[in-house]
Amino acid sequence: MHIDNTPRPSVFRALFARLKEHPLARVGPGLITGVADDDPSGIATYSQAGAQFGLTMLWTMPLALPLMAAVQMMCANLGRVTGKGLAANIKLAFPPAVLFFVVFLLLLANTLNIAADVAAMGECAELVTGVNRHLMTAVFVFATLLLQIFVPYHRYVYFLKWLTLSLLAYAAVLFTVHVPWKQVAWHTVWPAFTPGPAAAAVVVGVFGTTISPYLFFWQAAEEVEDMQGKRGSRPLMVDARAAPAELRRIRWDTWSGMFYSDLTAWFIMLATGVTLHVAGITNVDTAAQAASALRPLAGNFASFLFATGIFGVGMIGVPVLAGSGAYALSEALNWKEGLEREATDARGFYGIIAVSVLMGLVLQYTPISPMKALVLSAIINGVVAVPLIVVIIVLVSKASVMGRYTAGRSVRALGWLAATIMAAAAFVMFAQVA
Template sequence: MNIDQAPCVNAFRGLWERLKEHPLSRIGPGLITGVADDDPSGIATYSQAGAQFGFNMLWTMPLAFPLMAAVQSMCANLGRVTGIGLAANIKSAFPPIVLRGVVLLLLVANTLNIAADVAAMGEVAELVSGVDRHLMTACFVFGTLLLQMFVPYHRYVFFLKWLTVSLLAYAAVLIAVDVPWSQVAVRTLWPRFTLDANAAAVVVGVFGTTISPYLFFWQASEEVEDMAARRGSEALLRDPRSAVVELRRIRWDTWSGMLYSDVTAYFIILATAVTLHAAGVTDISTAAQAASALRPLAGEFAYLLFALGILGVGLIGVPVLAGSGAYALSEAMGWKEGLERNVNDARGFYAIIAVSVLAALGIQYSPISPMKALFWSAVINGVVAVPLMVVIIMLVSKKSVMGAFTASRFLIVLGWIATAVMGAAAVAMLLPR
């Protein structure tokens, strides 16, 4: 029988064609950006919030949602309207020292964050499979690196979009446990806790995890990538005819992607509150520790869902972290960039990705603790986020940059509120305890 006529081959081809036509395959960068926001280090932060404070940290998610969505919308609009990424826009509108400082700190923070993420993935993989965590960490690092370097973006992003389904694991965890929903609703709207140093640190961690600089660069650049992947599509400044459709798509894509991310973070806090906090387990350092602690309390099903969710979002988060730094530095240096280009055509861009993930892998074998790496990543992100958000708001408010597509007053107001919240978080984080 001809192999092309084999039933399994035909079935696979049919499934592939159906997947390509699925509405999920047409969703833009907002969904991936939202899921990358809930990376393994973010899951550790949310788990600590739930374990330590129970339902009394759920309020952070409804507050964070409009703020994170507004900032990401501004970044997406900036990329689609101008046809260049965030770093390239900063380069054209501000002194070189502004861009250099931001990009340098971004690269350091991203590398440390990748180190924490891949360490968590390795730990979880060892829990699930029994294979040594260092070996699993190396497999994840080289696997994501090879995919980014040798698989064209339009194919690679297709699989990333399907990986976003892994976040549903955290909603499913709640099926396996009893949730007092009336109490959850009350504490979400009316929390009870003392705003001492410990509570402030958790609030800072939650907001610092939710509104992160690497996501700003990623979403702006991925709008440019998506535009370049569509034949005949140009920046809205040069071809405004599709502006209404494109800006509506960005608005829907970004707000829905951030909502998906925010609701998932809410579920993680809730799941750990109703299990770990209720059982007196109040100190969680890693996402893998949270998954392991769930096992005797919520059962094998909840444990496996939580663990597999960590692996799924890690496979999205690591490429986003590495890619955002590569976009930023390549645009700053004037190098060719883009995941759609082959390695020989954008050597500098792919070299940055390779150095970032390999340096992160090296940290696993150094005296540096992955959790210390995560702490310093949070500190750097807290320092970078505030001035960077000011720069973004200034860019999207300028007609010289955005033409007729400057940001709405609604987005600008939310952007300044987000900046104030992150500024207060950064100050609280840097104060001695």
């Protein structure tokens, strides 16, 4: 009997090859960044907006879209043009105290955000499977940690891109409930809410969740990571021939990724507005609570879809939170960094990721509740976002940093508008805390 000894590719290698050929594989860091913006903590914020105010907060998302896209595009261009991440560029242009203050607050906010995210993932897993939430939280934490440490970025990133499809679950929820589309269209384009402390708090939460500092560091770093992963690619400062195509790709990738993120947030507000708000459920503390509350109102399938979306975005959001802090501190300290490196070649970088994620797990067993962790994270992000956006605008406006590829007036104007709105949001937030 003849035995065929021809080597065959493994199942995983064959799967990876097929994923690599799919059009989704050609999408850049903008898509992953956009989806990470809708992490479980963000879902909780958008759910609260819909539950508390129904349809009347839908207008916040069209307003937020150009602002978040402009800031993220400046970060992406900065990384691709200079070949350095955001922290490395801040280090060259500003005093060390500025850099380390921002990085410290970023790491603190990210750790608290990770704690809130993994708690929501565990709660949703318990809701769907019946398995203890703390056990499921530990499973999610170690799964994300092992993937980041042991799977090279050029492979890991393809699976992250496929996980972005999990956000479609929130659009699917709308097919299970009645939606008054005429009212939806009106409230999407026109603010129609009663001003007050509660409304101000929700608007602050929405913009603070949508325009977050950790996304700035992540997208700049991933542009550098993608560039280094392509043979022959160099920073656009020294490779002018590649600039037109690369800047066009960044513009399309960033706007499409932010649009996907923004539309999903709109879907979440709408889904909770036409279910929870109508039923008189106006207070949602976590994304898992929103999924649970949907069950008696829209059925088991809607609740399952909502919970499934939380799993998917959590598996993206947690690595982005941990990775953004690791990039920032490693660049500040001149450590070797990058998800493409072996763990033994970038011990400090992967050490930061491990500590951030494991601290998020440890916080589950302390008196600090996930909701308190989320509030603290929002306050810290409010502190960091405004000066950081100003720093980014200054960097991308300097010819000494960007060469001939300085940011255009329209992008900078949107950046200044984002900083102004975030400053007002931070003022309102602190006024209410005080």
